[in-house]
Amino acid sequence: MEQKHTISVLVENHAGVLSRVAGLFSRRGFNIDSLAVGETRNSEVSRITIVVNGDDYTVEQVSKQLNKLVDVIKIKVLDDNEFVGRELLLLKVKATAKQRAEIIQLVDIFRANIVDVSKETVTVEVSADQDKINALTGLLEPFGILETVRTGLVAIQRGSDCVE
Amino acid sequence: MIMSGAQAVVTILEKHGTDVIFGYPGTAISPFYDKLLESSIKHVLVRYEQGAVHAASGYAKTTDKVGVCVATSGPGATNLITGIATAYMDSVPIVAITGQVLTSQLGKDVFQEADITGATAPFCKHNYLVKDVSNLPRIVNEAFILASTGRPGPVLIDIPMDVLKAEVDYLDDFVFDIPGYQYEFEIDKEAINKACKAINKAKKPLIIAGGGIISSGSKEILHKISKEFSIPVTYTLMAKGCLDDTYDLNLGMLGSHGTLVANKAVSQCDVLLVAGGRVGDRSMSNSSGAYLKKTVIHIDIDPAELGKNISVDIGLHGDAKDILMAIYSQLEKINRDKWFENKKTVEALDSNFKVSKGCVDPKDVLTCIASLSDDDAIYTTEVGQNQIWAANLIELLTSNKFVTSGGMGTMGYGLPASVGCKIGNQDKQVIVIEGDGSLQMSLQELGTIMQEDLDIKIVLFNNSSLGMVRELQTLKYDKRYSGVCLTKNPDFIKLFSSYGFAGSRLTNKENIEEQVKKMLSYKGTYLLECVVDKDNPTIYR
Numbered sequence: 001m002e003q004k005h006t007i008s009v010l011v012e013n014h015a016g017v018l019s020r021v022a023g024l025f026s027r028r029g030f031n032i033d034s035l036a037v038g039e040t041r042n043s044e045v046s047r048i049t050i051v052v053n054g055d056d057y058t059v060e061q062v063s064k065q066l067n068k069l070v071d072v073i074k075i076k077v078l079d080d081n082e083f084v085g086r087e088l089l090l091l092k093v094k095a096t097a098k099q100r101a102e103i104i105q106l107v108d109i110f111r112a113n114i115v116d117v118s119k120e121t122v123t124v125e126v127s128a129d130q131d132k133i134n135a136l137t138g139l140l141e142p143f144g145i146l147e148t149v150r151t152g153l154v155a156i157q158r159g160s161d162c163v164e
Numbered sequence: 165m166i167m168s169g170a171q172a173v174v175t176i177l178e179k180h181g182t183d184v185i186f187g188y189p190g191t192a193i194s195p196f197y198d199k200l201l202e203s204s205i206k207h208v209l210v211r212y213e214q215g216a217v218h219a220a221s222g223y224a225k226t227t228d229k230v231g232v233c234v235a236t237s238g239p240g241a242t243n244l245i246t247g248i249a250t251a252y253m254d255s256v257p258i259v260a261i262t263g264q265v266l267t268s269q270l271g272k273d274v275f276q277e278a279d280i281t282g283a284t285a286p287f288c289k290h291n292y293l294v295k296d297v298s299n300l301p302r303i304v305n306e307a308f309i310l311a312s313t314g315r316p317g318p319v320l321i322d323i324p325m326d327v328l329k330a331e332v333d334y335l336d337d338f339v340f341d342i343p344g345y346q347y348e349f350e351i352d353k354e355a356i357n358k359a360c361k362a363i364n365k366a367k368k369p370l371i372i373a374g375g376g377i378i379s380s381g382s383k384e385i386l387h388k389i390s391k392e393f394s395i396p397v398t399y400t401l402m403a404k405g406c407l408d409d410t411y412d413l414n415l416g417m418l419g420s421h422g423t424l425v426a427n428k429a430v431s432q433c434d435v436l437l438v439a440g441g442r443v444g445d446r447s448m449s450n451s452s453g454a455y456l457k458k459t460v461i462h463i464d465i466d467p468a469e470l471g472k473n474i475s476v477d478i479g480l481h482g483d484a485k486d487i488l489m490a491i492y493s494q495l496e497k498i499n500r501d502k503w504f505e506n507k508k509t510v511e512a513l514d515s516n517f518k519v520s521k522g523c524v525d526p527k528d529v530l531t532c533i534a535s536l537s538d539d540d541a542i543y544t545t546e547v548g549q550n551q552i553w554a555a556n557l558i559e560l561l562t563s564n565k566f567v568t569s570g571g572m573g574t575m576g577y578g579l580p581a582s583v584g585c586k587i588g589n590q591d592k593q594v595i596v597i598e599g600d601g602s603l604q605m606s607l608q609e610l611g612t613i614m615q616e617d618l619d620i621k622i623v624l625f626n627n628s629s630l631g632m633v634r635e636l637q638t639l640k641y642d643k644r645y646s647g648v649c650l651t652k653n654p655d656f657i658k659l660f661s662s663y664g665f666a667g668s669r670l671t672n673k674e675n676i677e678e679q680v681k682k683m684l685s686y687k688g689t690y691l692l693e694c695v696v697d698k699d700n701p702t703i704y705r
């Protein structure tokens with residue numbers, strides 16, 4: 001059965017690692033839903049969080065093939081519900097002076113922030129899971145969304161377990 | 165000790181026991197070639213860079229060493245790609261070294277710049293672009309370990325010319341430390357117990373031997389398991405020579421071009437032990453359903469292969485030899501009813517194809533060569549009908565070696581590979597099975613053979629066509645022959661004689677034995693051109 005899987009990958013922070021990882025996905029026909037990368041506390045190690053779409057066979061192959069990359073140190077397929085996942089959305093929406101208050105109200109309900117305001121626009125920042133981000137986007141749609149910028153999911157396991 | 169990057173590379177190659185490298189020079193790699201002059205390492209100048217990788221591959225497959233090849237930046241490096249991909253598919257340990265433009269020029273499309281690490285990433289076990297000379301010694305050392313351990317494969321090191329020239333303080337203190345790479349594996353005892361239980365209970369057990377049997381040195385233990393526990397064996401193309409072909413429990417090659425008895429056994433067995441093979445689509449496929457309704461046990465050093473191509477009940481990750489030894493010690497001697505047919509020497513011989521006048525049958529030639537060649541002769545093949553005939557008709561002993569491009573099926577592999585085989589095994593007979601199409605893909609390597617004064621026996625099946633593809637068009641495209649006719653071929657014997665090689669043409673069954681003897685006893689490279697019918701098939705129905 002096709003579904004989304006979140007994989008946390010620790011890699012050596014070498015040049016070319018990201019292209020190796022991304023290349024592996026396209027080459028083997030795996031679909032990346034999103035990918036986010038950043039340094040860990042150890043500057044020699046980066047973490048890539050990848051969301052893939054696929055059945056159990058695909059996920060098993062993805063993690064086994066990733067494991068074969070020499071730069072890959074560790075891989076963990078995160079159990080659904082066992083992790084906290086967040087995406088960051090920056091959204092620029094049309095807003096006349098009159099509409100601003102209404103938008104601010106919505107933003108407050110979602111515990112989002114307003115990070116920029118101009119005569120005709122408001123820029124909203126929200127860090128949340130996908131559902132919440134989609135909901136907020138839906139509510140702002142009628143005002144006229146000009147641009148959205150979204151990161152891939154980053155995820156951390158709940159409780160004391162770590163991927164280190 | 166302070167030395168140049170180039171000198172450090174040479175020093176480390178020597179340390180790893182490299183005595184020969186195959187290559188082709190150019191500007192970017194020149195600092196390395198300069199240092200090579202003072203080294204004990206022999207350089208074999210091939211005639212085309214692809215040939216350097218294939219030669220290194222033939223060398224690696226017939227010695228216990230890593231094959232090393234070298235090329236310059238840009239076109240030199242890109243000419244390596246097919247060779248690297250070929251080695252990758254067949255898990256051959258190779259270190260490829262390429263020169264690169266100056267670090268300061270990288271990414272600017274300067275003369276002879278090519279992103280070779282980007283281009284070869286899909287076909288390399290790992291690759292490096294070395295931007296800092298202080299990392300160079302570590303990287304070259306790592307490359308040898310990566311290439312030769314675990315599942316072997318090609319590793320490429322791309323070195324800008326300024327890095328080759330820069331000075332480095334070389335210390336012989338390398339410690340392998342890549343946190344994400346392990347090459348010693350613990351055996352999963354529980355899984356072994358489970359596997360042995362399944363085999364002990366089996367009424368119709370069968371072993372499929374893959375290329376891993378050869379590369380892990382498991383021929384002997386495979387034979388012991390088969391013989392002592394009466395388990396028949398079939399092999400993939402990459403494992404030809406894993407058992408004597410005359411051994412009565414050896415059912416021959418499996419797959420689309422394999423023996424009937426082997427394929428029948430695969431579908432009838434109840435427990436299938438796949439040892440050291442990935443079971444590619446040419447051998448057996450999930451979709452064929454052949455794996456259904458049986459217990460499949462799969463041994464592989466690459467965990468990603470377990471469950472990738474065929475569904476597996478018990479996966480055993482690790483070195484095939486270690487695992488087979490562990491299995492051996494737990495098997496029970498059981499009297500099983502014989503459930504399989506033995507290989508009729510060569511069922512292909514039963515074909516009713518009529519050979520035309522002026523032609524010989526490759527099958528007669530190959531059986532004759534197999535019976536007259538040395539017990540430790542090394543065979544290489546090209547790709548096509550010649551390869552299938554060779555795989556099916558040359559009866560090998562475990563002391564023989566069979567070198568062929570399996571996973572990639574690269575035409576033009578056999579001739580340059582034979583150069584590596586011969587240079588690594590000067591005292592052994594090296595015999596190349598050629599097709600007229602494939603020969604002309606690597607023809608230039610005759611120059612290498614000439615310059616190196618090698619003694620290689622070349623058996624050419626000249627059917628004036630790209631036989632394998634033609635056969636496909638016969639069977640699947642209603643005999644609509646498109647692009648498969650080599651209507652005008654050179655006079656190969658004359659061509660060979662211009663390189664100083666002897667040769668003769670075989671057009672009559674009566675002369676086969678005499679001509680084969682003549683070839684085998686000749687001192688020096690010899691072409692035996694066998695004129696073959698275009699319609700002589702590999703598949704019999």
Ligand SMILES: Cc1ncc(C[n+]2csc(CCOP(=O)(O)OP(=O)(O)O)c2C)c(N)n1
Nearest residue numbers: 548549550573575599600601602630631632
């Ligand atoms: C580099 C490359 N190009 C194309 C092919 C496709 N191909 C497979 S077999 C074959 C024909 C080989 O002809 P020849 O070498 O004359 O051998 P024969 O089949 O006649 O024995 C071709 C074109 C290939 N395997 N490799």
